[in-house]
Amino acid sequence: MLDTNSLISSLGGELTPAAPLRPPLRRALLWLMLVGVVAALAVTHFARLEIFMRRMEAPRVALENLSALLTGVVSITAAFYLSLPDRSALWRYAPLPPLLLWVACSGLGCLQNGSGMGPAGARLGESPHCFEFILIISIPLGILLFAVLRRARPLAPLPVALCGALGVGALAAFVLQFFHPFEVTVVDLALHALAVAVTVGLAALVRVRALASV
Amino acid sequence: MPPTAQAQQQEATWAQLMRAAQGGDKRGYEQLLREIAPFVRSLARRYCRNSTLAEDVVQDVLLCVHRIRHTWDPSRPFCPWLAAITARRGIDRIRRDSRINRHEISDEDAYETFSAPTANYESGAVRAAEEIGPLLSALPDRQRAALEAIKLRGLSLAQAAAESGQSVAALKVNVHRAVKSLRRLLRTD
Numbered sequence: 055m056l057d058t059n060s061l062i063s064s065l066g067g068e069l070t071p072a073a074p075l076r077p078p079l080r081r082a083l084l085w086l087m088l089v090g091v092v093a094a095l096a097v098t099h100f101a102r103l104e105i106f107m108r109r110m111e112a113p114r115v116a117l118e119n120l121s122a123l124l125t126g127v128v129s130i131t132a133a134f135y136l137s138l139p140d141r142s143a144l145w146r147y148a149p150l151p152p153l154l155l156w157v158a159c160s161g162l163g164c165l166q167n168g169s170g171m172g173p174a175g176a177r178l179g180e181s182p183h184c185f186e187f188i189l190i191i192s193i194p195l196g197i198l199l200f201a202v203l204r205r206a207r208p209l210a211p212l213p214v215a216l217c218g219a220l221g222v223g224a225l226a227a228f229v230l231q232f233f234h235p236f237e238v239t240v241v242d243l244a245l246h247a248l249a250v251a252v253t254v255g256l257a258a259l260v261r262v263r264a265l266a267s268v
Numbered sequence: 269m270p271p272t273a274q275a276q277q278q279e280a281t282w283a284q285l286m287r288a289a290q291g292g293d294k295r296g297y298e299q300l301l302r303e304i305a306p307f308v309r310s311l312a313r314r315y316c317r318n319s320t321l322a323e324d325v326v327q328d329v330l331l332c333v334h335r336i337r338h339t340w341d342p343s344r345p346f347c348p349w350l351a352a353i354t355a356r357r358g359i360d361r362i363r364r365d366s367r368i369n370r371h372e373i374s375d376e377d378a379y380e381t382f383s384a385p386t387a388n389y390e391s392g393a394v395r396a397a398e399e400i401g402p403l404l405s406a407l408p409d410r411q412r413a414a415l416e417a418i419k420l421r422g423l424s425l426a427q428a429a430a431e432s433g434q435s436v437a438a439l440k441v442n443v444h445r446a447v448k449s450l451r452r453l454l455r456t457d
Contacts, residue, residue: 058326061331062301062305065301065331066294069289069293069297073290074341074342075338075339139336139339139353139356209356
């Protein structure tokens with residue numbers, strides 16, 4: 055191995071200009087705005103907005119959807135902060151409050167709506183489609199997010215990957231609500247949670263290659 | 269100059285050099301790396317008491333600084349950024365060494381793999397070969413020739429018979445007698 059002085063000379067010799075990254079909050083907001091515009095276009099063209107707006111009149115449903123959106127936004131912002139070495143490690147806990155609120159609201163909805171196996175048991179047939187929807191939205195969003203986070207070459211890729219994956223999973227679950235014209239049941243919630251967990255699990259597995267840590 | 273003012277001066281100098289380095293100033297960059305090396309070394313020693321391992325961490329950190337120099341925000345302090353990289357690399361080094369030590373042991377003898385017998389003198393096989401030599405010499409000629417041809421050189425009975433002039437049956441008997449003689453000699457040693 056080179057001695058340190060030789061290494062320093064070598065590094066000095068191969069230096070090229072390197073423009074600093076934009077602040078993490080700005081990068082997160084840019085990414086979220088880009089995704090938001092695309093999602094808004096899709097929802098406007100394909101979703102049944104009147105059903106969504108009717109459902110949002112119920113306070114619990116409104117709070118559930120907003121907490122899903124907030125979980126997504128905070129998780130993705132946390133991923134951008136965690137990708138930098140000198141930012142607080144406490145960002146990894148930032149998604150917890152909205153996530154707990156989201157789970158609580160969803161759970162309350164399940165208590166009210168049951169398992170979906172009763173007279174409205176036909177709804178059970180839609181739950182697998184919800185699982186597919188969340189994964190189909192999460193995976194390309196995740197790839198897009200990781201492509202941007204890679205630029206920071208995070209030294210600790212796992213928390214970055216976990217927050218990023220939770221963020222895209224939550225955003226996918228939020229977008230699903232525009233196409234989900236019925237109340238969430240236990241089975242729905244379980245499959246939504248499973249889809250988000252699969253996204254997070256995949257991100258954990260590929261974190262090193264995907265985020266190209268140093 | 270009091271320490272706090274010294275530290276502030278150091279921070280200001282390094283931040284200025286790093287800004288210049290991000291702009292492509294090679295001389296400023298090299299000066300920065302030389303100045304931060306002792307600081308990084310002192311932090312690295314908190315994670316690795318061994319000075320060789322600590323120096324590995326220092327070089328790791330300098331390489332890391334080089335690769336992610338674009339992640340330092342010029343509007344933020346430089347030293348916390350550098351300290352965070354050093355802490356991360358130090359922790360990674362501890363974890364890597366711990367993983368290696370769980371699966372490997374150090375064996376000084378295993379490093380000695382030279383073919384020369386003197387380098388492997390402690391090896392049991394060499395000692396056995398040295399002990400058996402005189403015993404072979406003590407065997408009768410026909411028994412020794414049969415044993416060497418069949419057992420040591422690996423010739424077939426037909427090849428050994430053609431070479432030595434002994435019949436196959438005689439070769440078999442002489443090999444058998446040679447082995448019995450060696451066992452007797454080894455027991456009396």
